[in-house]
Amino acid sequence: MSTNPVQLRGMTAAELTKKIFANEPLFILDVRNEKDFNDWKIEGNQIQAINIPYFELLDGVDSVLEKMPGNQEVLVVCSKEGSSKFVAEQLIEQKRSDVSYLVGGMKSWSEHLEPVKIGDLKDGGSIYQFVRIGKGCLSYMVISDGEAAIIDTLRMTEVFENFAKENNAVIKHTLDTHLHADHISGGRRLAELTGASYWLPPKDADEVVFDYHKLEENADITVGNTKINIQPVYSPGHTIGSTSLIVDDKYLLSGDILFIQSIGRPDLAGKAEDWVGDLRNTLYSRYKQLSEDLIVLPAHFGKSTELGGGGKVAARLGDLYRENFGLNIQDDTEFRKTVTENLPSQPNAYQEIRQTNMGKITPSNEEQREMEIGPNRCAVHDN
Amino acid sequence: MADLIVDAKGLACPMPIVKAKKGMDSLQTGQLMKLQTTDKGSMKDFQAWVNQSKHELVESHEVNGVFTFIVKKG
DSSP, X not given: OOOOOOOOEEEOHHHHHHHHHTTOOEEEEEOSOHHHHHHOOOOOTTEEEEEOOXXXXXXXXXXXXXXXXXXSOEEXXXXXXXXXXXXXXXXXXXXXXXXXXXXXXXXXXXXXXEEEEEEEOTTSOEEEEEEETTTTEEEEEEEETTEEEXXXXXXXXXXXXXXHHHTTOEEEEEEOSSOOSSSOBOHHHHHHHHTOEEEEOGGGOTTOXXXXXXXXXXXXXXXXXXXXXXEEEEOOSSSSSOEEEEETTTEEEEEXXXXXXXXXXXXXXSOHHHHHHHHHHIIIIIGGGSXXXXXXXXXXXXXXXXXXXXXXXXXXXXXXXXXXXXXXXXXXXXXXXXXXXXXXXXXXXXXXXXXXXXXXXXXXXXXXXXXXXXXOOOEEOOO | OOSEEEXXXXXXXXXXXXXXXXXXXXXXXXXXXXXXXXXXXXXXHHHHHHHTSSOEEEEEEEETTEEEEEEEOO
């Protein structure tokens, strides 16, 4: 009797994201080279990963079989997908039936955006978080009465366009809380495509070569007829222009200033020493004057433990004042030391990314993809 | 002058290294193989592969998007 051969299955980035959000256990065999793996990998609370480069498996996969759990789903991952298919096929030949590969590899993983509803707004309307899970970037869409505003738009603009369309909303505003250094902003392009207004803090825009609306404290930005106010709060420190947004008196979009388990780093424009005082002032004085009940919605997360229920990345400001180590460094000198010394390495291609966001260089789509490979590295964590 | 030339131009991962390994297997210790590839990703992998093998990377360079490696069999 012959049995049907097991077909090699692909798992998409969207399917993998849902598994991580649902805390489903998964075993990952990452076959990229050791350096790429150590630099950046798929993380989740229930994910167990090992790294064996595919070029060590050219003569067979016996060495992997003994390291794999007996009856758990296995996902093989590489940069683009070719090598993971090559390895997964060999595993299937060895009678492993529960093996799949990541469709599009880490490139697709880097670009996947998952929308998560954060909550409803007082006068109708909703706010959504877009989780770029592979890179740890977060965007937001505020929808009210047929209009939408998008904050910290990522490069994958069609995702936002489609989402607005599905929700019968016209995109009126795109806003960047600061000039990003870890990823290419889609804000200006999306504004051009949809006729929306693009907003950027003027202090971050010294060198930009395009027109924009000034995101300043007196700027009045509304979405929908119900006047969902977006109130800018000048909060420098990660960059000199960094501006937070208060939406509907309830949500504090903190950009790269304050995260759930960490705080922003002041050095990506080469001015750590100058900006550390601003960062201190924003976190220890400016934000302290705000309501403790505001829900902080940052522009990044760095660890999978920052992903809450259903993939949400959010926390009450008052809770962060108790739990976030970066808000609990009482000594000035120690604070200065923490945010200027022993910082993680900078994001991949961060200088070129800043130039791109200023409009000074215009890389091709493929080049932009390459520039964004890797984690965001915008935070100062405590370990 | 290389004893063997492996042309992996236009091929994507994992083929450049699969072909390179086959090539190296066919050589005697001390002989040289020249590999040419256009896949940027497999360039890093190739260097990592050589590093963990007994072989020695004699030369590597890039001209107009073509990466050339010369490896001596160890």
